[in-house]
Amino acid sequence: MKRDLSSHILLSFIKKLAVFLLFIAPSTYADWQLNLREGVTEISRSVYSLHMIIFWICVVIAVVVFGVMLWSVIYHRKSRGAKAQNFHENVYVEIAWTIVPILILVGMAVPATATLKKMYDSSESDIDIQVTGYQWKWRYQYLESGVDFFSSLATPIEQIQGESEKTENYLLEVDNPLVIPVGKKVRFLITANDVIHSWWVPDFAVKKDAIPGFINESWVKAEHTGIYRGQCAELCGKDHGFMPIVVEVKSQEDYQLWLKDQQLAQAEKAKSAEKRWTLDELMVTGKEVYMKSCAACHQANGEGVPGAFPALKGSPLVQGDPGAHIDVVLNGKAGTAMQAFRDQLSATELAAVITYERNAWGDSLGDIISPSQIAKLKQ
Amino acid sequence: MQTEHQEYYVPDQSYYPILASIALFFMAFGSGAVLTAAENTGDLAMLMLLIGFVMILFIIISWFSKVAAESRQGLYSPQMDRSFRWGMGWFISSEVMFFAAFFGALFYIRVLALPWLGGEGEKGVSNMLWEGFVNQWPLMTTPDPSQFKGPEKIVDPWHIPLLNTILLVASSVTLTFSHKALKLNKRHWTSFWLAVTVVLGVTFLYYQVVEYHEAYTELGLTLASGIYGSTFFILTGFHGFHVTLGTLMLICILVRVLEGEFSGKKHFAFEAIAWYWHFVDVVWVGLFIFVYIL
Amino acid sequence: MSATEQTVSADMQHGEVNTQDTEHHHGPAKGFSRWLFTTNHKDIGSMYLWFSLAMFMTGGCMALLIRMELFQPGLQMMQPDFFNQMTTMHGLIMVFGAVMPAFVGLANWMIPMMIGAPDMALPRLNNWSFWILPFAFSMMLFTLFMEGGAPNFGWTFYAPLSTTYAPPSVTFFIFAVHMMGISSIMGAINVIVTILNMRPKGMVMMKLPLFVWTWLITAFLLILVMPVLAGVVTMMLMDIHFGTSFFSAAGGGDPVLFQHVFWFFGHPEVYIMILPAFGVVSEIIPTFSRKKLFGYSSMVYATSSIAFLSFIVWAHHMFTVGMPLAGELFFMFATMLIAVPTGVKVFNWVATMFRGSMTFETPMLFAIAFVVLFSIGGFSGLMLAIAPVDFQYHDTYFVVAHFHYVLVPGSVFSIMAAAYYWLPKWTGNYYNEKMGKLHFWLSFIGINITFFPMHFVGLAGMPRRIPDYALQFADFNAVSSVGAFIFGFSQLLFIYNIVSCIRTKNQATPEVWEGAKGLEWTVPSPAPYHTFTTPPKVD
Numbered sequence A: 001m002k003r004d005l006s007s008h009i010l011l012s013f014i015k016k017l018a019v020f021l022l023f024i025a026p027s028t029y030a031d032w033q034l035n036l037r038e039g040v041t042e043i044s045r046s047v048y049s050l051h052m053i054i055f056w057i058c059v060v061i062a063v064v065v066f067g068v069m070l071w072s073v074i075y076h077r078k079s080r081g082a083k084a085q086n087f088h089e090n091v092y093v094e095i096a097w098t099i100v101p102i103l104i105l106v107g108m109a110v111p112a113t114a115t116l117k118k119m120y121d122s123s124e125s126d127i128d129i130q131v132t133g134y135q136w137k138w139r140y141q142y143l144e145s146g147v148d149f150f151s152s153l154a155t156p157i158e159q160i161q162g163e164s165e166k167t168e169n170y171l172l173e174v175d176n177p178l179v180i181p182v183g184k185k186v187r188f189l190i191t192a193n194d195v196i197h198s199w200w201v202p203d204f205a206v207k208k209d210a211i212p213g214f215i216n217e218s219w220v221k222a223e224h225t226g227i228y229r230g231q232c233a234e235l236c237g238k239d240h241g242f243m244p245i246v247v248e249v250k251s252q253e254d255y256q257l258w259l260k261d262q263q264l265a266q267a268e269k270a271k272s273a274e275k276r277w278t279l280d281e282l283m284v285t286g287k288e289v290y291m292k293s294c295a296a297c298h299q300a301n302g303e304g305v306p307g308a309f310p311a312l313k314g315s316p317l318v319q320g321d322p323g324a325h326i327d328v329v330l331n332g333k334a335g336t337a338m339q340a341f342r343d344q345l346s347a348t349e350l351a352a353v354i355t356y357e358r359n360a361w362g363d364s365l366g367d368i369i370s371p372s373q374i375a376k377l378k379q
Numbered sequence B: 001m002q003t004e005h006q007e008y009y010v011p012d013q014s015y016y017p018i019l020a021s022i023a024l025f026f027m028a029f030g031s032g033a034v035l036t037a038a039e040n041t042g043d044l045a046m047l048m049l050l051i052g053f054v055m056i057l058f059i060i061i062s063w064f065s066k067v068a069a070e071s072r073q074g075l076y077s078p079q080m081d082r083s084f085r086w087g088m089g090w091f092i093s094s095e096v097m098f099f100a101a102f103f104g105a106l107f108y109i110r111v112l113a114l115p116w117l118g119g120e121g122e123k124g125v126s127n128m129l130w131e132g133f134v135n136q137w138p139l140m141t142t143p144d145p146s147q148f149k150g151p152e153k154i155v156d157p158w159h160i161p162l163l164n165t166i167l168l169v170a171s172s173v174t175l176t177f178s179h180k181a182l183k184l185n186k187r188h189w190t191s192f193w194l195a196v197t198v199v200l201g202v203t204f205l206y207y208q209v210v211e212y213h214e215a216y217t218e219l220g221l222t223l224a225s226g227i228y229g230s231t232f233f234i235l236t237g238f239h240g241f242h243v244t245l246g247t248l249m250l251i252c253i254l255v256r257v258l259e260g261e262f263s264g265k266k267h268f269a270f271e272a273i274a275w276y277w278h279f280v281d282v283v284w285v286g287l288f289i290f291v292y293i294l
Numbered sequence C: 001m002s003a004t005e006q007t008v009s010a011d012m013q014h015g016e017v018n019t020q021d022t023e024h025h026h027g028p029a030k031g032f033s034r035w036l037f038t039t040n041h042k043d044i045g046s047m048y049l050w051f052s053l054a055m056f057m058t059g060g061c062m063a064l065l066i067r068m069e070l071f072q073p074g075l076q077m078m079q080p081d082f083f084n085q086m087t088t089m090h091g092l093i094m095v096f097g098a099v100m101p102a103f104v105g106l107a108n109w110m111i112p113m114m115i116g117a118p119d120m121a122l123p124r125l126n127n128w129s130f131w132i133l134p135f136a137f138s139m140m141l142f143t144l145f146m147e148g149g150a151p152n153f154g155w156t157f158y159a160p161l162s163t164t165y166a167p168p169s170v171t172f173f174i175f176a177v178h179m180m181g182i183s184s185i186m187g188a189i190n191v192i193v194t195i196l197n198m199r200p201k202g203m204v205m206m207k208l209p210l211f212v213w214t215w216l217i218t219a220f221l222l223i224l225v226m227p228v229l230a231g232v233v234t235m236m237l238m239d240i241h242f243g244t245s246f247f248s249a250a251g252g253g254d255p256v257l258f259q260h261v262f263w264f265f266g267h268p269e270v271y272i273m274i275l276p277a278f279g280v281v282s283e284i285i286p287t288f289s290r291k292k293l294f295g296y297s298s299m300v301y302a303t304s305s306i307a308f309l310s311f312i313v314w315a316h317h318m319f320t321v322g323m324p325l326a327g328e329l330f331f332m333f334a335t336m337l338i339a340v341p342t343g344v345k346v347f348n349w350v351a352t353m354f355r356g357s358m359t360f361e362t363p364m365l366f367a368i369a370f371v372v373l374f375s376i377g378g379f380s381g382l383m384l385a386i387a388p389v390d391f392q393y394h395d396t397y398f399v400v401a402h403f404h405y406v407l408v409p410g411s412v413f414s415i416m417a418a419a420y421y422w423l424p425k426w427t428g429n430y431y432n433e434k435m436g437k438l439h440f441w442l443s444f445i446g447i448n449i450t451f452f453p454m455h456f457v458g459l460a461g462m463p464r465r466i467p468d469y470a471l472q473f474a475d476f477n478a479v480s481s482v483g484a485f486i487f488g489f490s491q492l493l494f495i496y497n498i499v500s501c502i503r504t505k506n507q508a509t510p511e512v513w514e515g516a517k518g519l520e521w522t523v524p525s526p527a528p529y530h531t532f533t534t535p536p537k538v539d
Ligand code: HEA
Pocket: A058, A061, A065, A101, A102, A104, A105, C156, C270, C271, C273, C274, C316, C317, C335, C336, C338, C339, C340, C342, C343, C344, C346, C374, C375, C376, C377, C378, C379, C380, C381, C382, C384, C385, C386, C390, C393, C394, C395, C399, C402, C403, C406, C407, C410, C411
């Protein structure tokens, strides 16, 4: 099996090298690109053209400068019998090659300033969405319609660990994408709950840091419907590489339908807390929630990571009075990575995960934390 | 051809640097360990820190005495003297930048960050996250009082701080008198004014301690009372630390003057410390204006 | 005490010693104590250089681990948290452990010889500056074995990830940074004092070799920014352990404050790593072109302008933090301006080669590669400077490509060029030219295979500091990884070349190179333990 893997790596590597060298055949994986994306907004296109202009200016300068150098290297070498000249100063030349670059730079600065000004104008928006970065997921709150949900990585862990085939949108897929309507100016109010994150969707040319305690603004007016993918772009801890962003741009009508659905689903979720749950049911749901929301830090086996995340298995707090335990999970611990899950999870999910913690990993207390109990606390 | 370079003194091998590095390591590692230690290792860490501290003290004293001895032996040319001067000058410049970092932080907070949190300026939307927060300086109520309770009162600039300003400015003047006297070889006056300077410095420190004590016990002004407390203590604290060092050095110089060292022409150590003292004084004036008054 | 007197009297006796005299008074002490207690600028320079090489290997091995993990998508070798530790330590070690000490080593060796001084101005302080470093870095590396792991928040250690959310080892990291700061400041003071105060008659400022000039300006940068770094880590320490709220909005602070203070240090820091490189290249190119450096005085002015501008551009690393528009524009314009003086330097180098009589020994090859590849890095820097476009580049591999182009074929190549250039002067032997050329070509090819594709993945949207990536980035990452191994292993040749140059006897002349000009080439090879105890004549 080991030999298999290494020969596979070797093979795939040779293949890749060939691809690189030939620059033709499509690769084994999804199609790759070499350049910036043009994107789907007016802004992103002007960013793209700025990028290309500056790129070509640099290329031209490089060709001239390296050209002269190459010329000298070829023709003014000693082995060709070149004799060194004596000149070593020329004020006019020096002035020229100071002024000319300045003019070139001014030429770049003018369109750059115009684009930047447009990007900064987030006034007169149609929809306002607050985007909050959490370790390691995003929360979207639609300020006008009250829709509020979290969005986290959907790629299964087996794919990441190489136990199953990686699918097309590996690491760029989420459970609940952000949905916005096409052709409307959507303003984002970007902030964070714990550390600094950065909300980035290349096709919109939007990248803004999410700073805890402050709000940054940005906006987009998408011109085409479709699905656009991005990633968190500021190191935010262990799973920084695993907090993608997916935006679905829908037509006006579809967007309205989606909003309705969301509002209905939220009401639905609240109701499930009123049901009577058995220990087994809670354990099943609890395990799911735990794996999705808690295992990233406290680990699947509940043993945590020494020095970073405490073990829950055998923790006196988890074993002890439910009140304190519930409080930690609902309200988190200010100033630590332990975030408040009050708004992230429904009452049922919270009850389930707390019950799960108290009964998993061999230290079963046998007690049930009921969803209705949590629902009361949440109010 | 003989020039002054002939006499440039390149000292022979010396074990001070390596020992000083080890001492520094003990101090750094010890401090780290003290701050992060579990209960059972705390004592060990403290011991390490102490060893480092004692070592460095010992090394500084012997290193400087060695330099003083070399100087007395006449090994140092005027050029060497200039090296020391440049060295001290640039060292003080680096100290200036150290304080500049904290002053910069203070200005940034007051001019940009707090107004944003309070709802003004280009990032005023941030106020959404801190409903009810109002920007003011001194910042008595922080954005989240449950995490950082603001101070109840602040230090009145026109009592102790004013007194301290007078003390410190006066000490700069007395130090200059002392220097003048030394240049004129009036050694009694030199030591007299130097002693006065030391007394002023110590008095300053005494009042600084009184002020801190009041801040903690009566005003509710602590390191943890939001950004006001943070900037207040880091600026005044590091300044106080520098005054302490300066005072200790002045005492050393005083002892050396009393022992009959330094001449009217050659007294670099004296001058270096005088520069340092003036620098500390200037920083204080900045503090008085920007931390206490405004 | 008596020992000192002896030294001095020895100095006196050799009053009119001539500079060509190899048997000049007492040589190095015997045994290990020579290195521990030395006050000799050459010994200290050598120690700096060896230390830097060791750190380059350590940081390089971490880079190879990073590249191994990134060879393929998926998590193969390590957990994400460990990957972050590797990235952080790699950056810190390369910047503070490899590149900066290497330049200080070169400064120690060469500045006194180039200006005709008997030694550095403050020799004991000099030794202290060096010996702090091994301790500081031992402490930093030690954190790898601590509970919670080593620093994992990037070499830029943005708060609050590096304060409230950091592993316990951050405290040790902070003290290690303090120690490095002390070392750098003392080293810089020494350089400044040496240059300003130890010049013999006739060595006026505008006759100083460019390496000396660039170092003088670098030293000013160091003195002005290292204390600011100390300040910012001190604020971190206070936030972590003493309840302050500099970087927490809840108490009225601001996480972005951290970045402003950090980059006020950080941007000049990157010029600290390139100005001495400019100096080295400005020494080498004239030598092998057999022609005086073109535009000497404009080089000096350009270097000063770069240094000045470096203080007013820091926030170009923070275009996405949401600065007010006016700030954004100011920092964009100021940053773009740096291209002008840097361009002047590049043009001057090219003009020096133009109509020269060139040969291509190893140092020259590295220097030419420097000019080309550094400029490529500079061009991508200029692209990054355009704020609206930087929104797309920021924190992607495009940035990683940029700074490796200016740092590896920039700073590191210049260090290698300097090593080959001055090795015969240091050891007294010529190195093996064939092996040197081989080392150059392998490095040149390896470096481009490693870092060029990073431009592509960066533009295509791959963020930096991630242990795993989406499938469309796979091909170029694999290529980069292979390049990294080619480059990494070719450094074994570098080590081999250095060692064999020390050991094989192949006596070098005092001039070493045909076109070499400058005081260091007037003393014998190897340079005697003490040079210029009597000031040389400069006309
Ligand atoms: C040796 C180190 C070094 C050097 C010399 C430079 C040089 C430059 N750098 Fe770079 N930079 C880094 C090291 C360095 N940088 C590092 C380490 C980072 C990342 C830090 C981190 O986040 O971890 C970084 C990041 C960085 C950023 C932030 C990117 C981001 O995070 O989003 C920016 C943005 O403006 C930038 C710009 C520049 C510019 C404009 C120059 C200029 O000085 C370049 C000037 C040179 C030229 C332009 C080429 C030669 C000129 C000519 C031939 C003349 C004619 C040319 C024209 C008129 C176009 N750099």
